[in-house]
Amino acid sequence: MVQTPTLASPTVAGKAFVRRQLAASLPPPLATAGILGWLRKNLFGSLSDAILTVVGLAIIVYVVWTVADFAIVRAVTTATTGEACRKPGAGACWPYVTSFWRLFAYGYYPPAEQWRPNVVFALFALLLIPLAIPAAPLKRTNAVLFLIGLPIVAAILLSGGVFGLASVETRLWGGFLVTLIIAVTGIVASFPLGLLLALGRRSNMPAIRFLSVMYIEFWRGVPLITVLFLASNMLPLFLPVGWNVDQLVRALVGVTLFTAAYIAEIIRGGLQAIPRGQYEGAMALGLGYWQMMVLIVLPQAIKIVIPNLVSSFISLFKDTTLVQIVSIYDLLGTIQQSRNDPAWTAPTTSSTGYLVAALIFWTCCFGMSRYSQFIERRLHTGHRR
């Protein structure tokens, strides 16, 4: 019935051809399947690929070995003074870390009161973990507790001065505690502000649009270091005499306002990717502006920009180390301060300290990155054609 003169094989050329039996599907050739196939395709596809693979492997082995040799093989694990670390050929000086770990964790927070940061760490973990697990119940309560309850409890518990808690000035806070406070506050507070700025920049109202653009362009034009300097040195000039804003709060505000501008631009990118039809579909149903934005547009826009948002949060996390220049000692700052302690002076003390900082920062940032990939994959199901 079907005339396929051009497709028919030479033996039946010129005759009508009808396939009576459908061809069965065959397994793929061995060379393209399995581990061998994968290796061949991805690592040894050509001579230059093979060379690159070998060179790359050599570099990885060399780096891993050097670090392992320093941190494990030649490492000094037990010592009460820096004497052992000063021996020639000694590797990482771990006793230095164990003797200063409280400084790294809490800064100069009084040792007798260090249970308070511990409670804050524990609450943070207890609230964050179920919030991060999509299947965990009571998401709304959990979010409210995390976003509103935790900051209040943390502020009261850490600064004290009420409920019989001894007052602890923020200049004593430090180490990982401060790193975490700045990063989490920065992320949590800059997001809603950035969201509003993004909506403002796309608003139909010229005044709101203008203010949003001004804000975003101003903060994007200033380096974070400058912002922190200004916050710590210039702010008092603007405040009435006798008013004082806590140094840590200044840094928090500076970091938040700064990050919000970047978040705003990222979210604006997401908003631009949402087709007009989505707005029209929502409007045609009678949804108001905020309903349309919150229910239809933003969930889609934010989903698109999760990778960029997380990149921004990761760089904020790392930028917290800049607060050292306004005399706030975060994790890296406390390591800087202790690495020259006379009792522990040794050729490897600094390297050990920095290795610890690198490990902690890497773990946190890598965790954020992996989590965002997980969320992205999860949100991807069932969407779009």
Added chain:
Amino acid sequence: MADTALASTASAANAVPAVQIVGVNKWYGDFHVLKEIDLEVAKGERIVICGPSGSGKSTMIRCINRLENHQAGRIVVDGTELTNDLKRIDEIRSEVGMVFQHFNLFPHLTILQNCTLALIWVKKLPKKDAEEVAMQYLKKVRIPEQANKFPGQLSGGQQQRVAIARALCMNPKIMLFDEPTSALDPEMVKEVLDVMIGLAESGMTMLCVTHEMGFARQVANRVIFMDAGQIIEQNEPVAFFSNPQHERTKLFLSQILH
């Protein structure tokens, strides 16, 4: 040019027209898209609007629910005039359903959520009641079994039927269709048209921009031909197709009917 006598062919003899467009003009910048549009649609009347691409068909029906605003003239929907009053616009939008060429379903919500969204947030129905209403209309468009899927998992024809159900959930008085079948593969056009025919038979006031002339013949009370932002000709379907008056209408019909 408008043939006012034709309005009497509408079955409903209601005093207040569903839609009244009087001397409407609209510009995009310098471009005059709608020129002196006059159109009255009685309750229960079914109107098909056709015309060449760029003639302003979409723009005209989008003015009816204020997705576009007009710069001169009056548009009165079910007795309420469209002004800049936002509250009134939302009110009219919840009474006027619209179906788009590209469906405009919300891809991040399930079919059921697409349908219940406006019931919950605009009509303030409890979730359970909203779902009941939504399921009722999903049955009407014959896809209740897809309720928990996402739009991306449905065929084009199914998506468009969901879009119709979503609009119907709001219990609209008027339905606007903007080329509802022109983004569909040919074999899916019929399933959507069948739903629209069923809707027409139930007495819904409908304004459809479409080039499905079979549909126009079967259900329209009136066919309107637009070109260059104007209503060039309108007539009841039999006369419109068999005896077009205007040169441009003849040319258009000869192109579209082969």
